[in-house]
Amino acid sequence: MHCATCTGTVKEALESLKGVEDARVNLATEKAAFIYDPAVLSMGEVENAVKESGYEVVRDEITLTIGDMHCATCALTIEESLKEVPGVSNARVNFALGKATVDYDASLADEAVLKKAVEDVGYRVLEVQGVMSEQMARQEELREGFRAFAVAAAFSIPIVIISMSYDFLLMDSLDVQIRNWLLLVLATPVQFYAGLRYYRGTYWALRNRRANMDTLVVLGTTAAWAYSLIVTLLPEAVASTDVYFDTSSVIITLVLAGKYLELRSRGRASDAIVKLMNLQPPQALLVKDGQEVLVEVDEVVEGDVVLVKPGERIPVDGEVVSGQSAVDESLVTGESIPREKAPGSSVTGGTVNIGGVLRVRATRVGRNTTLAQIVKLVEDAQSTKAPIERLADSVAAVFVPIVMAIASATFLFWYFIGSGLWDVGDALTFSLTTTVAVLVIACPCALGLATPTAIVVGTGTGARMGILIKNAPALETAHRLTTVIFDKTGTLTRGEPKVVRLELGSAHDDKELLLAAGSAEKGSEHVLSKAVISAAESAGLILDSPETSKTVAGEGISSVVRGKEVSVGNRRLLQRLGIQLRGLEGTMESMENEGMTVMACVSNGQVLGLIGVADTLKPEAKEAIVGLRDLDLKVAMLTGDNERTARAIANQAGIEEFRAQVLPADKAGAVKAFQEKGEVVAMVGDGINDAPALAQADIGIALGTGTDIALESGNIVLMGEDLRGVVTAIKLSKRTFAKIRQNLFWALFYNTASIPIAAGVLFPLTNWLLSPMIAAGAMAFSSVSVVTNASLLRRFKP
Structure with missing residues (x-):
């Protein structure tokens, strides 16, 4: 909000909502206060109203x-x-x-x-406080899970041995009673100590009017244990003396084993964040008053100078103040070639000094470092949900009640109908067996883990390779891409244009041309201006400072130098000034056909000459374009250059489709034009002058070296400058989404196929019934298999 009109707009937006009274908006504090009825209106609706009025709600x-x-x-x-x-x-x-x-x-x-x-x-x-504290908490949770499993296994093993022994040996009724009492004593700790977590979970679920996996386990095992208890206490009340203490105990043991393995696998799935955090050394060697003091890295503040010896990790982001060395940035940017560093060079915390001793002045510390921002981006991405996850959430919301209904129907069918149609033995025992099997074989866990586990591993794997996927929807969209559009300058090219050719007009020599053009451009931050200034200074010229300067986007610059008006720019500038090239027209066309960006220097209505600037393609550009084509993607280029120059650059890169003379403000419109043709578009740029285009694209891919601009721009950020990272990012996104689909298919197929089998659908044809113990093992395996399948993404190689 900038003025009273802003506050009035927000106030009107709030008061237009049903249920809002007495809205007050304060410009000084940038806060809005109001009374509302939560039964009529949600905070989400309030936030949407503010957004629709053109403002953001900061939360x-x-x-x-x-x-x-x-x-x-x-x-x-x-x-x-x-x-x-x-x-x-x-x-x-x-x-x-x-x-x-x-x-x-x-x-x-x-x-x-x-x-x-x-x-x-x-x-x-x-x-938890920090990633190490969280690791310790997770390890304790893992230990608790293992202790519960160990207790359950310690009692279940003798239960199974005793049960099998009595099945193989003929015992009289006294021996059976002794056996049943012994099994009761052994099974009860498994049921109510090792299985206590499931009873606790069921209690809270029922309090919240819900049913979950705990409910299924409790219903299934309690039914088997309670039936066995009745047989043990009142043997004359039932037709059979068989008990199912082994069933209830083994089910709980297998479910606990599955949960333990699942927890371990999930822990490994999120290892990427831990490894990223471990890149920052815990201590730094601080140089203070000529003394070297070892301090905790959290004690370093901006402006401090730290000493980094060969082989050590740089503790904070900073600027080299003395020393020369090579720094391995591969773990942050994904690029394997070390970068030379000298005084004035920027360095990133977490990278490795592999050469000489460096003294680094801290420029960003704590949560502001590049590494901390990367970790935050990965954590944020892992907490988001892909649109496909809505399917899993919708199914999970009704899954357990449906399974309970199927289990009830199974019991009623076999007890009242099935037992009369087929020889099932004791109707109660058979019905109970099928019901327990249905309850314990159903696995909502596999469904719930299918998508988030793949996203966690996929985003973590990307971070390890210098690819930051900022949200789950980007993963889902990336697999549908049809077109990838590249910005030219600084993306396809090195972004370091140089003057490669001069053609004289009315100027007497090259120095006169460069002096006039360089002086007119002096002070400009445009990359083409810097190229001209650099060429003039390299020629030993001392440039004049312009008295006035005016930059016209997409044309060039007009300045007054020593009382003369000097303009440097492209054809649009010449047309606006009404200047004719005459004999230089053919020369300009020839230079453009060679891929140069050509600027004319005009003074007092005379063309002093032409300046040809070229920016070379990145060496990996062609390979990246071929890689995208291998993925059946169309490739296009946007540039502000004229048609001839654009065509020459596109031909060098192997790009067939391009848009020339696109102003920075028009790049988003160019992307939209592709989308209106039905294309799903990824825009690749540096995030500096193409941020609107990155935002307009279905997927914005920002190319940079860890700059704030690159981190803020786009859905996917490549920490390095290698264009092959674009191919890798799309491949990783496709592979991750493929894992999500595999997991969802397996989870849905497993439950769809296993529940009917557990219910006894095959019994009339095969006279075979699924054991509840095998059902519990299958349930445990299903969730572990989903996590394991997702974890295979850690082996991804481009």
């Missing part, structure tokens, strides 16, 4: 680490609870990472309120 964001989540339903329960907190505009819970990311208004909610919302639905918020 706080917090990430909570959650414990005790067992399935996708748990994540949905927490998400809904957080969204109900006044002041929360959005909440995203990632089951694979065990994290909740919440956008909220700090004037209405705080961390304590958000934690309580999580705890009120039966889950823990783990107290």
Whole structure:
């Protein structure tokens, strides 16, 4: 907001909403206060109203680490609870990472309120500070899981041995009773100690009027244990003396084993963030008052000078003040060739000094370092949801109630109908067996892990290669791309144009031409201006400072130098000034056909000469274009150059389609023109003068070396300058999305096929019934297999 009109606009937008009263907007504090009825209006609707009026709502964001989540339903329960907190505009819970990311208004909610919302639905918020603390919390959760499994296994193994022994040996009724009591004693700790977490989860789920994976496990195992208890206590009340303590115990043991393996696999899936954080050394050698002092890296402040010895990691972002060395930036940018550093060079925290000793003045520390920003981007990306995940969420929301309904129908069918049509033995035993099998074989976990695990591994793998995928929707969109558009200057080319040819007009010699053009351009930051100034200075000329200068976008510059008007620019500038090239027209065309950007220098209505500037293609440009074509993608180029120059550059790069004379402000419109033809477009640029085009594209790919501009621009950021990274990014996105589809297919196919088999659909044809114990093993395997399949992305190679 900039003025009173702004506050009035926002006030009107708020008061137009039904349920809002007494809206007050303060320009000085940039805050709006109002009374509203939450039963009529949500904060999300309020935020949308402000956005539609042309302003943004600035919100706080917090990430909570959650414990005790067992399935996708748990994540949905927490998400809904957080969204109900006044002041929360959005909440995203990632089951694979065990994290909740919440956008909220700090004037209405705080961390304590958000934690309580999580705890009120039966889950823990783990107290973590930093990635190492979080690792320790996750390790403790893993140890708890293993302890529960170990207890269950210690009791289940003798239970299975005793059960099998009595099945093979003929025992009298007394021996059977002793066996049943012994099994009861052994099975009860498994059921109510090792399985306590599932009872606790079921309790909270029922309190929240939900059912989850815990509910299925509890229903299935409790039914088997309770039936066996009745047989043990009242053997005369049932037709059979068979008990199913082995079934209930083995099911819990296998489910715990599956959960333990799943937790381990999920931990490995998020290793990328830990490895990124570990790039920053914990300590730095601070140079203070001529003394070298070893301090914690958190104690370094901007302006401090640190000493970095060969083989050490640079602790902070900074500028070299003394020393020369080569620095390995591969773990940050993905580029393997070390970069030479000298006084004045910028260095990035986390990179390795592999040459001489460097003294570095800190320019960015703590959360402001490039490495910290990269970690934050990856964490944010991993917390987002791909649109395809809505399918999984929709199914997960109704999955458990449907399974419970199927289990009930299974019991009723076999007890009242099936037992009369086929020889099933004892109807109650058979019906109970099929019901338990249905309950324990169903696996909502696989469904909930299918998408987020692949996203976590995919984004982490990308970060390791210097590719930052900033959100999950970008992954999904990338696999549908049909066209990739490159900006020319600084993207396809090196971005270091140089004067390669001079053609004289009325100027007497090259020096007169360069002196006039260089003086007119002096002070300009345009890359072409810098090329002209550099050429003039290299010729030993002392440039005059212009008295006045005016830059016209897409044309050039007009200045007054020593009382004379001097203009340097392209054909558009000449046309506006009414200047004719006459004998130089053919020369200009010839230079443009060679791929030069040609500028005319005009003084007092006379063309002093032509200046040809060329920017060479990056050496890997052609290989990158071929790689994109191999992916069946169309490739196009945008440039501000004229038609001839653009065609020459496009031919060198192997690009067939291009748009010439596109002003920076028109690049977004050029991208939109491709989209209107039905193309799904990726725009590749440096994020400096093509940010609107990157935003307009379906996928914006920003090419840079870790600059703030590059990090802020686009959906995908390449930390290095190698154009082959564009191909790698698209390949990785396609591979990640393929893993998501594989996982979703497996999860849906597994549940669709296994539940009917567990319900006994094959029994009339084969006289075979699925054991509940095998069903539990299959359920445990299904979630582990999904995580393992996603983890294969760590082996991705371009």
